[in-house]
Amino acid sequence: MKRDNRAWLMGFQIIMNIIGGMIAAYGLESVLIPNSVSDGGITGISIVVSQLTGIPLGVFLGILNIPFVYLGYKQIGKSFAILSVTGIASLSVGTVIMHHVPTIIDGDTLLVTVVGGIILGLGMGLSLRNGGALDGIDMLAVLLSKKLPFGTSDLILFLNVFVFIVVSTVFGLQGAVLSAIAYFIASKVIHIVEEGLSGAKTFKIITSVPDVMVETVRDRLGRSATLNQIQGAYSKECYYEITCVINRLEERKMKEIINQVDPEAFVVVYEVSEVKGGNFRKRDIH
Incomplete structure (x- = not known):
């Protein structure tokens, strides 16, 4: 029975990674690339090389991500590698299929970066939420952080600065700046898709x-x-220190309660990435 559940879950995750890859491909081909806007990471490098050589983008997305999929296999595990291969293959094939789809936004740079970043982030976030990845630069940052005196986030930032410098050689300075903005928006959407809109917060009072x-x-x-x-x-x-985990929608109500009961209370609030077990599910109130 457990084996059947694992197989069903793996199948579901594969389907979600395929959908995520297709969504990301649509964002690239229908919004970003036609308006000379790229992405960060391996995807951004693949776009630049594709523009310079005239070879379809999907070819480079597949080839350039191979070493990072192997790295993911060694660092994280077999299931991550399988799901990542599925997502990257979907992204690669999707860019080929959607290469001639009509551009849904043309000329409005602000709208291009926002809409393109949202669509791209939705696809990539869907893949990450279901155990895969559509871009290998994060894995490279994890590996380098073990060998260099820098944090993972610092290395991701540095590597993407290099990517956007490369992007500027094809799309120009404006294109590179817009690409950076689209990448930033996509990263925020990825976080929302991974963690959900409500999220959770811990109050220490x-x-x-x-x-x-x-x-x-x-x-x-x-x-x-x-x-x-x-x-x-x-x-x-x-x-006495009280610790209480709530969802983000309840934050304002919690602050009102604290202010009414003890305005002099010392309060620390921080984000919670995941909550499991216990009685986090609240009881109904009237």
Whole structure:
């Protein structure tokens, strides 16, 4: 039974990676490339080489990503490699199929970068959400970060700066700047697709009235919380720290509750990338 579930899940993820690749291909061929706007990463380099040689973009998307798929296989695992190959193949074939589709936006640079970035980010985010990847530059950054004294995000930024310099040789400075903007928008959309629109946040609240705070949060927001006794490092006084995980839509309500119950409370709020187990599912409130 478990084997059947794994096979069904793998099949579903493969289909989602194919759809993600096709969506990204549509964004490239119907919005970005016809308006001399590129993307970052291996996709951006592939676009430049395709423009210089006249060879279809899909060929370079497939060839240039091969070493990074192998790297993903070694660093992450077989299923990631299989799903990435599926997504990249879909993206490559999709750019060939959609090469002559009508351009949906022409001339409006702001609209081109926004719409193109959204479509591209939607496709890439769908692939990442389902265990694959459509571009190999992130894996390269992970590998280099282990050998160089730089973080992964710093290396991704540096590598993409190099890509956009290369893009400027074909699309000009304006094209490179627009490509960078489209890439930024796509990265934000990828994050939304991966994490969802609601997301989650953790509130850590240090208050002098912990019992009232916990009861109010439970009654008015339908959320439970954990309570820990802590001690001030200098004052040596004992306090209580409340930890509560909520979704982003409940953030304003939580802040109102804190302000009403204890305006002097010390509050720290931070993003949560994933929540599993426990009783995160809130109870109904009326």
